[in-house]
Amino acid sequence: MSTRRTLALLWIAAGLLALGGDGPAAAQSTQQPDRVVIVAEDNDGGYRATRSKSYATVRDRVIKARMLERLRDFLSPVRLPRSIGVRAEECAGGGDASPFYNSADRTITICYQFITLAETMTDKVMAAVTKDPKRYPFPITRDEFLWGLIGGVLLHESGHALFDVLDVPVFGREEDAADQISILVALHLRPQLAEAAVKAYAYFWRMVPDPDSGMAKDGKLNEDFADEHGTGSQRLFNGLCIGYGHAPAVFGKFVAAGWLPENRAKGCAREYERLASAFARTVLPFIDAKKMAEVQGVDWLAASYGPAQPVTAVVRNTPPPTTPARSDAAPGAQGPAGRGTGQ
Amino acid sequence: MLVSSRLRRRRKASAAYLGIGLFLAAALTGSVPLAATAAAAPAPAAQVRASYDATAKFAAVRTMLQRHKVLEKAQVFMSPLRLPRELTIRTAECGAPSLPFDAAKGVITICYEAIAGIQDLAKGATSDADDLAALVTGGVMEEALHCMADAILQVFDVPMWGRPEDAADLLAAFLMLKFDERTTTVAVIGAARLFGYATSAVGKVDYVSEVSPPAQRFYNFLCIAYGGERLGFQGLVDKGFLPNARARKCASEYNTIRKAFDLRLMPHVDPDLVVKIRAIDWRNYDADKAP
Numbered sequence: 001m002s003t004r005r006t007l008a009l010l011w012i013a014a015g016l017l018a019l020g021g022d023g024p025a026a027a028q029s030t031q032q033p034d035r036v037v038i039v040a041e042d043n044d045g046g047y048r049a050t051r052s053k054s055y056a057t058v059r060d061r062v063i064k065a066r067m068l069e070r071l072r073d074f075l076s077p078v079r080l081p082r083s084i085g086v087r088a089e090e091c092a093g094g095g096d097a098s099p100f101y102n103s104a105d106r107t108i109t110i111c112y113q114f115i116t117l118a119e120t121m122t123d124k125v126m127a128a129v130t131k132d133p134k135r136y137p138f139p140i141t142r143d144e145f146l147w148g149l150i151g152g153v154l155l156h157e158s159g160h161a162l163f164d165v166l167d168v169p170v171f172g173r174e175e176d177a178a179d180q181i182s183i184l185v186a187l188h189l190r191p192q193l194a195e196a197a198v199k200a201y202a203y204f205w206r207m208v209p210d211p212d213s214g215m216a217k218d219g220k221l222n223e224d225f226a227d228e229h230g231t232g233s234q235r236l237f238n239g240l241c242i243g244y245g246h247a248p249a250v251f252g253k254f255v256a257a258g259w260l261p262e263n264r265a266k267g268c269a270r271e272y273e274r275l276a277s278a279f280a281r282t283v284l285p286f287i288d289a290k291k292m293a294e295v296q297g298v299d300w301l302a303a304s305y306g307p308a309q310p311v312t313a314v315v316r317n318t319p320p321p322t323t324p325a326r327s328d329a330a331p332g333a334q335g336p337a338g339r340g341t342g343q
Numbered sequence: 344m345l346v347s348s349r350l351r352r353r354r355k356a357s358a359a360y361l362g363i364g365l366f367l368a369a370a371l372t373g374s375v376p377l378a379a380t381a382a383a384a385p386a387p388a389a390q391v392r393a394s395y396d397a398t399a400k401f402a403a404v405r406t407m408l409q410r411h412k413v414l415e416k417a418q419v420f421m422s423p424l425r426l427p428r429e430l431t432i433r434t435a436e437c438g439a440p441s442l443p444f445d446a447a448k449g450v451i452t453i454c455y456e457a458i459a460g461i462q463d464l465a466k467g468a469t470s471d472a473d474d475l476a477a478l479v480t481g482g483v484m485e486e487a488l489h490c491m492a493d494a495i496l497q498v499f500d501v502p503m504w505g506r507p508e509d510a511a512d513l514l515a516a517f518l519m520l521k522f523d524e525r526t527t528t529v530a531v532i533g534a535a536r537l538f539g540y541a542t543s544a545v546g547k548v549d550y551v552s553e554v555s556p557p558a559q560r561f562y563n564f565l566c567i568a569y570g571g572e573r574l575g576f577q578g579l580v581d582k583g584f585l586p587n588a589r590a591r592k593c594a595s596e597y598n599t600i601r602k603a604f605d606l607r608l609m610p611h612v613d614p615d616l617v618v619k620i621r622a623i624d625w626r627n628y629d630a631d632k633a634p
Contacts, residue, residue: 103595163504169603171496171514172505173563174596180504210550214542214558221539225558226589228566228596233550238506261551271553278502 036072039085039107048089055090055112062088062115070300071108071154077291078283082106084161099153101160108157115150122146125203136206137257140199147301148200155182168282175229176238180275181283183242189296195250196301198243202259205239208232237264245272390426391418396435401455408434408458408483416628417487420518423616426498432491434458444494451494457486461537468540481533485564488515501607508554509563516567517600524575526625531568531576535561535584562589570597 038046046068050056068086075084085107091097097111122145129136140148159178163170170177186197210231211224224231230238240260243251245268254260260268393414395405408414417432430449435442437454444451461482469475492514496503503510519530538561548556555563565585569576570593579585585593 163599167602167606168504169502169606170504170599171501171510171603171607172503172507173509173513174505174599176506176509177504211548214545214548214556221542221558221561223586225556226562226586228589228592230559231550234555237551264551264553267553274503274507278504281502282504 035080035083036075036078037083037085038068038072039087046087048087050090050112052090055116058112058115059088059090062110062112067110067150071110071158074295074300075158077288077295078162078166079286079288080165081286082165084108084165086110088112099157101157101164103160103164106161106165108154108161110154114153118146118149118153121149121204121207125207128207129203136203138199138202138253140196140203143301144196145200145203148197149204151300152182152186152197152201152204155185158182162283166283166286173228173230179230179235179238180242181279183239184246184275184279187243187246190299191250193299193301194247198239198251201239202236202254205232205236206259208235237261241265241268241271242275244268245270246276390424390429391421392429392431393418394431394433394435396433398436398455401436401459404455404458404462405434408453411483413453413483413487416625417491419623419628420620421491421495423613423620424495425611425613428498430494430498441490444490444497446497449498451490453487453490458483461486464537464540464544467544468536477529478533478536481530481535482537484519484530485515485534485537488518491515492518495608499608499611501603506553506555512555512560512563513567513596513600514604516564517571517597517604520568520571521621522625523623524572527568527572528575531564535564535568538564566590566593566596567600569593570595571601 040046041048045063047059047063050059068088071086083106085105086109087107088110089112091100091109091111091113093111093113095113095116097113098117099108099110099114101108122142125136125140125145126142129140156178159181160174162168162181163174163177183198183201186201187194189197208231210233211222214222214225216222229235237260240251240254241264244255244260244265248269251260255262255265395409395414398405414432414434421430421432428449430451432451432453434453434455437452437456439454440456440460441454442452462479465475465478465482468478489511493507493511495501496507496510496514516531519534520527522530538557541557542561545557548558550556562585565576565579566589569579569585569590573594576585580587580590
């Protein structure tokens with residue numbers, strides 16, 4: 001074989017190998033086939049340098065919190081048929097940029113801007129809870145809200161990623177479905193975390209105003225309704241309904257306080273069962289039960305803005321049910337991961 | 344869920360919105376014959392029974408539906424489905440704008456109240472006979488396809504992500520795109536316009552319900568149409584009825600519903616019959632003369 005031909009074959013082989021590594025793991029990163037991969041560039045650990053100085057300190061906090069590592073670890077129980085990437089960056093779109101999943105490169109991007117937004121929102125909620133406890137009657141700590149909000153949004157984007165990579169059939173609006181899976185997963189974490197996540201979700205959406213009317217002043221339809229996401233109240237009611245449907249004893253206080261209207265609440269057990277069934281049939285088969293139990297046992301709040309806890313805190317020996325169970329008991333009466341360990 | 348079922352107060356649509364609706368209609372549609380001459384088509388499936396239940400209160404509505412052979416057409420449209428059980432599709436006086444699919448008995452019900460509501464809404468929106476026919480056609484097709492979609496999702500025990508009423512809407516919109524182009528255009532635009540008029544008529548928005556407000560349904564519906572038939576519905580974006588920010592995502596939204604359909608429903612569909620159904624000229628279809 002001539003040298004030229006050998007080089008050509010090597011070139012082809014190298015090209016094929018490169019193709020094999022295409023996707024979110026293509027850049028410098030720790031290769032974890034079929035798992036969640038931190039997409040690094042230039043040894044940035046997945047945390048892209050910022051363009052504006054104002055987000056440099058945010059980046060430092062995100063790195064200190066090991067946010068990408070946490071997200072990767074949180075999703076580790078999913079036996080992904082294709083890898084998913086995660087990275088953090090100062091996103092295009094200015095100060096309103098939110099985390100997103102891009103199916104083209106199968107990557108979840110955490111925007112530094114969103115962390116700033118979450119911190120600002122946390123200050124606002126904490127002030128409101130302190131100032132008007134009658135209107136905001138559900139005690140919540142700063143860490144619970146902040147991490148509940150950040151975690152909820154990342155779970156939402158992870159939901160989009162799972163729908164894509166696992167080929168989950170979504171007949172309803174995908175944005176609603178992503179909210180559903182984020183709440184469902186959160187409900188099956190440690191009881192304290194589950195409740196905190198739902199409270200954070202509720203406080204956030206309670207503070208987002210709805211459009212006043214279906215019609216705009218110019219006689220056209222109100223384009224606020226053109227958004228593929230639900231309105232603040234719709235997302236509030238949808239999320240609380242799932243929580244209440246799963247654990248009425250825990251989340252009945254939202255009904256009592258009027259945050260979840262009675263006429264919606266009466267159908268929430270059915271809504272939860274429908275959702276749990278969809279999860280059991282389309283996502284659960286991809287879940288490693290042992291790893292899931294480990295993740296469910298981690299206190300993800302314990303090390304806010306500090307090193308993440310190792311993901312080996314609790315190992316449950318009980319096999320998961322085929323469907324995430326509905327709980328009528330208070331979280332405190334449950335085991336470390338609640339009754340529904342099916343995720 | 345019908346276009347008008349969520350109307351707590353039926354008022355005439357605002358004049359401004361009527362103008363928009365007419366403009367939208369003029370931009371994208373024309374008049375609509377619901378039934379006329381014969382055309383070759385598969386026989387209605389034996390596994391779907393049809394019944395126009397008797398009614399005194401809505402006799403005119405029943406007569407209109409019978410004249411246009413709405414249920415016979417629904418039978419033909421559903422014929423490619425390999426149903427696990429016999430179904431009945433009926434029109435009936437319900438005492439309410441809608442009835443859910445009766446899964447135990449396998450009964451799909453299109454309520455006369457819903458069709459009457461569609462007629463009322465359409466009459467409040469236009470006095471032009473052709474335009475009225477287009478609106479009613481779109482509304483009736485949306486109502487029937489929504490009811491059928493809801494039943495199909497339940498009969499085949501589809502895992503439900505998102506809200507079921509939205510799912511029935513999106514599947515109905517997806518199915519509307521399977522008709523011939525002219526019928527699709529009339530149906531999509533007619534149904535969307537009625538969602539618009541319903542928004543104007545309803546007034547206060549109900550955020551508690553599991554059913555999306557008609558304004559959201561308007562955009563969801565148009566988004567699936569644009570996502571699946573960009574060429575045919577580009578005018579929706581050009582004229583500003585579908586904002587660019589949403590329009591950019593519509594191909595993806597359409598593909599999501601198509602993927603779900605392919606994964607969960609297509610295995611229950613006879614592809615050869617689908618071809619025959621798609622080849623039907625629905626504007627000139629006569630169910631009586633079907634082979």
